[in-house]
Structure formats: structure tokens, C-alpha cells
Amino acid sequence: MNNLFDLTGKVALVTGGEEGLGADAVVAYAEAGADIAIIGLEIEDLNNMKNKIESLGKKCIVLECNVSHEKEVKNAIQTIYDYFGHIDILLNNAGISMFGGVEDLTEEEWDREFDVNVKGIFLVSKYVVPIMKKQNYGKIINVSSINAKIADKNDAFIRHAYNASKSAVLGLTKGMACSYARYGINVNAVGPGLFESAMTKDTLMKSDRFLHIYTEMCPSARVAKKGELNGTILYFSSSACDYVQGQFIIVDGGTSIV
Ligand SMILES: NC(=O)c1ccc[n+]([C@@H]2O[C@H](COP(=O)([O-])OP(=O)(O)OC[C@H]3O[C@@H](n4cnc5c(N)ncnc54)[C@H](O)[C@@H]3O)[C@@H](O)[C@H]2O)c1
Secondary structure, eight states, rough: OOTTTEEEEEEEEEEETTHHHHHHHHHHHHHHEEEEEEEEEEEOHHHHHHHHHHHHHOEEEEEEEOOTTTHHHHHHHHHHHHHHSSEEEEEEOOOOOOOOOTOOOOOHHHHHHIIIIIHHHHHHHEEEEEEEHHHHHHEEEEEEOGGGGGOSGGGGBHHHHHHHHHHHHHHHHHHHHEEEETTTTEEEEHHHHOSSSTTTTGGGGGGGGHHHHHHHHHOOOOOOOOOTTHHHHHHHHSGGGGGGGGGGEEEEETTOOO
């Protein structure tokens, strides 16, 4: 029987894959057989990931690139394409999260949130989609959030720009899925619940109050364990999802069930 989840021979591009959930996905991709391209901000972390992936016997190219800057994105995608000759999987993972509501956020903070979380996906996809169209093959996975579906009820944890940006990711996912399905490209989204990472470790994960609220609301009664997003990402990256378009799977132990 063919292994539906085998990624041997594929090239997976992960944005912000030098740490956190992106780095976990990079390792999962390599273990499933893919070669790797990572674009991100932190050169030391990028180089560490390159060493890690090469030690697993896979090729890896890493590039410093801000996903909000079109010129950098265009050059990075061209370099990756020149190096591998194809890009089969795109995990649009890079993201930032700012606390505050509409009364507190500055215009600059609001714009920055959208520049990374939404415009970043637009720009990277803008240069990867034509490659995937030529290949008549591609899997695009956009990282949204549980916070696209539910908002924090407690004032201490409100993130209005984050809620809005992660909801926008879902609209973009649906639009892209409708436009590119006919070119053999699948576009879907994942919504992590609460995972420990640089984004959460000094804020949400440090708050007993938040952890209490989250685990009370979570039927699985716990935060996520490291790596628990990988199965859903691998599913959307593999031929197991060839007939799945524009879908959103939330990986949160059931926290968002209403
Ligand atoms: N950790 C969670 O609980 C959680 C929950 C829901 C959604 N998410 C989403 O998962 C994704 C990964 O988050 P994480 O928790 O691993 O956070 P993280 O802060 O550990 O990782 C974010 C990554 O994005 C990169 N990045 C940030 N801005 C960038 C830019 N302008 N250009 C290029 N790269 C950039 C960072 O360098 C980093 O590698 C994000 O989209 C986040 O919103 C995380």
C-alpha cells in the first residue's frame, strides 16, 4: 500500500521555521522524507535548524527574510526555486501576537500584526503559487489560530488585532483554495490551541489564571504537548488531502467546541 503521508522527493518551505511550531513542523517534514527551505528572521536559529535537518540526511536551505517585505520575499523564493527546482509544500507559519484591544493598540501595532500575519501569507504565496501552478502540484497550509474562532473573554488576555488577523487568514485560505484547486494546489488552514513557544512562554503560559481558564474550557484538560500540531500539518501537506480544499482544523484538545 502506498504511504499517503510519505513526502520523499518533496520540497517543503516553512516561513518562521527556525523556532517554535514552525521548527517542529520542519523536523516532521524532514522525518517524512522532504527536503527543506526555511525563511525567517533569526540567522543563528536558522543555521541551527539547517544543521539539524542535514544531520537527518535531508537537504536544507535557510534564508534571512522578512515575510512583510516584498523584495526580500521575491528574492528568497527565487533562490529556493533555483536551488531545488521545485517547491511542493508551503507552510505559512510566521506570525506575531500582540496583546490589547482596539482602545489600547496603536495604529503601528495594528499594521505590524497584519503585515506579518496576513500580508506575509499574501506575499509568500504570491511568489510560490506560480511555481506550484507550473508544477500542477502544491500544498499550502496557512497557520491561523484557535483565536480566529474564539476570542479571549478575560480583559487581561485580549488580542483584537490578532483575532482579526487570524480570521483574515481563513478568508484568504478559502479564496486561494477556490482559485487554485484546478491547478492541483490544495490550500487549507490549521488553528493551534495553546502550545508553549517563544510567543507564549513568557505570557499566556506564565499566567496561572489563563492556564486555569484554558484547561477548564479544554475537554482534554491540558495545553498541547510539543509536536501535537505536526499530524494535522502533515495531513494537509500530503496526498491524503488531495480532495480537501479550504478547510480549517483546530488542534486544541476541544477547547473551541461550542
Ligand atoms: N504557540 C501557540 O500557542 C499558537 C497558538 C495559535 C497560533 N499560533 C501560530 O503559530 C505560528 C507559530 O507561532 P509560534 O508559537 O511557534 O511562535 P514563535 O514566536 O515561536 O515563532 C514565530 C516564528 O515566526 C518568525 N517570524 C515572525 N515575524 C516574522 C517576519 N516578519 N518574517 C519572517 N519570519 C517571522 C519568527 O522568527 C519565529 O521563527 C504563528 O502564526 C502563531 O500565530 C501559535
